[in-house]
Structure formats: C-alpha cells, structure tokens
Amino acid sequence: MIAGGGQGQQELNGIAGWAADVIDALGAVGVGLLIALENIFPPLPSEVVLPLAGFTASEGKVNVVAVIVGATAGSLLGALVLYGLGAWLGHERACRLADLLPFVDTAELDRATAWFADHGGKTVLFGRVVPVVRSLVSVPAGIERMPLTRFCLYTAIGSGVWNTLFVLLGYVLGERWTQAEKFANWATYAVLALAVLWTVKFVVGRMRARARSSA
Template sequence: MSSPNVDGIAGWAISLMETLGAPGAGLAIALENLFPPLPSEVILPLAGFTASKGNMGLFDAVLWTTLGSVVGALALYGVGALLGRERVVAIASKLPLVSVADIEKTEAWFAKHGRKTVFFGRMIPIFRSLISIPAGVERMPVTVFTLLTTLGSLIWNTAFVMAGYLLGENWSLVEQYMGIVSKSVLAIVVLAMVIFVVVRLSDKRKGKHHAEQ
C-alpha cells in the first residue's frame, strides 16, 4: 500500500498497520484506550482504509480492533480494581471541593446504571476509555464488564472501520466530523466540572455563613 502523505498519530498508525497488519490496528486501539489522546476516530477509519487497499481483511480489521478495545479496557478496569474503594475515597477526601458523600452518591448511581454506562460509554469519545476505571473500582463482574465492553466496542469499531473502508482516500472526513463531536463532549465535561465547582463553593459559603450566625 502506498501510504497517504500524513504524519503524527495517523502516520504512526499507518506504519504500525503496514508492519503488523490487523494485529497492528488492534495494538493501536489498545493503546488508544490507555491513552485517550490517541483518537480512535483516526485509527479506526485508517484500519478501514488499509483494508480497502487489500493489506488486511475487513473482518480482521474489525476483529482485531475490537480485541484491542477489550484488552485496553480490561487494563484500566484492573487499575480501578487495584485502587479499590478505600484508596479512591482516601484520595478524594484530600481533594478540595470533593466530599465522601459525593463518592457515595456516585457509587449508588453506578450500581443502578453501571451496565448501561459501560455499554453506551464505549461509543462516547474520551468517556469510552475512562468508564473502565469506576467499573473496576466498583468491582463490576469482570465477565459482565467484558461482554458489555465487547458489544459496545464492536458497534463503535465496525461503524468507523466501515466508514474508512467505504470512503477510501477520503477517510479523513471521519476524523473531521468526529473531531467536532469530541470537542463538544469535552466542552460538556468541562462545563459540568465548572458547575460542580461553583455549586460546591456556594454550598461552602452558605455553610460558613450559617455557622457564623
């Protein structure tokens, strides 16, 4: 395959796939799970483009990228399980604006919605990697976590690999449009954090005011 004239992450991913084939695509996606700044929105369409050139099978591209997603997610699940609830609570209790009550509310929410969160979270940029950690902290049954992660990743990966396969040389269109989505998700997360901080500071001021009275 003659490589597209690209550099950076895309160039690295192309080189990996040219060297290792479909397993290279799987390795790239496993690393993307561990390091969210590596965007699957670039790697997956590139895998599809590579398949369209005959350098790997389309089925192999989907299979290996999904396997890579699961391996990366399990690694982060292990990090969460290793930290455990007590360490997370201990760390959080030392952070400003965070209380143990917040963690308990989060635990209760995850216990109720955890399965849906893991499944649908695999299809949300940035969040798709981070969701594995609380799943590990809460010790979601690993078989359930693996199944939900596999199904969610299979849908996400198939869509993007197929897009790259069908677009061919225009595979970068996927990255352009998904870049807008990723930035929107990031903006929502930042806004939520700002609102959380403002509300928490407001509650602290009210508490201090009542104490002084």
C-alpha cells in the same frame, strides 16, 4: 505507507504514519494492538487508526472483518488493563484521594458509587461510543468491581459499534479516509462542552453549599 488525499498521493507522517507502518507490518493484529494502546493512552486517537485501517482494507491489504474483530479485541484488552487499575485502587484508596481534592468529599463519592451500582452497565455500554469517556469509564467499573463478565460484554458491544462505524467509514471513503475524523471531532466538542457545564455547575453548587454552611 502512501495514502491518497484530495491533492493526490501524500506521505503519511506523525501518528498516522506510525500507525500505518504498524498496520502494514502486523495487519489486523497491529490494529488491535494500536486500539489497546489507545484505550490506555487516549492521545493516540482511534479516530485516526480505525479509518486508516478501513482504508487499508479497501485496498485489499487486510480483511475488513478481521480489522473490526482485531480492533474490538484490542479495545477489550485495553479496557481490562484500566479495569484492573481501578480494582487495585479500590473504593478506600479512591476516598483517600477524594479527601485531597478541592470541592470533593467522601459522601459525594459514596453517592457516585451508589449511582454507578445502579447504572454502571449503561455507563460502560454507552460510554464506549463517547470520545475520552470510552477509555476512562473502565476505571470506576474496576473500583466498584463490576462483574467481569458484564463488563466484558458491555465493553465488547459498545466498542464493537464504535470500531465498526469508523472502520467502515474509512473503507467507504477510501482515499478520503481522513474526513472520518470530522465526525469524531463533533462528538468530542459536544462531550467537552457538557463536561465544562457540569463542572461549573458542580463547583458553583459546592461553593454555595459551603457558604450556607458557614453562614
């Protein structure tokens, strides 16, 4: 697969080259399979696959609507695999795992469970447009046995928005499709920064609580 770049024609390699080969061979179905795999294995970035698929569509090699539908179907398939993993794990196994982790206890897990019961729908819906979170959010949904119909609906809507955005970016940018990854990078940095701040706050709070309990 040859894609354009700022310096002219350029051979794709690595993940992008492999994804290009899959899309060339299988079209929209290949896009769906790649996105399903990305949901299960986040290091395979949809921020590369989707704009590349959009660029391929802009060259007339595949239909752009079929690409979006295929990507969203793949998102749902991958999410259901992780949902099933969470359902198999269940609340009791999750509690046993929590006992093995520092600074985590089952009471906190119970509070998180109650929070997810109240806000799980919004978490699944909006989590689909947040890098990293969009894959992991399926696991707690499975653990708490969110109704499957709701889970599929929220996943399809949220994933459809994300997929449409990046496919169309690749379609519009054409040979400059790699620039679409910059948008995802900004979102990833913001999420990571918030996650670090939350983790620090959580750990400090637990340490202070234990110190007060010991005193």
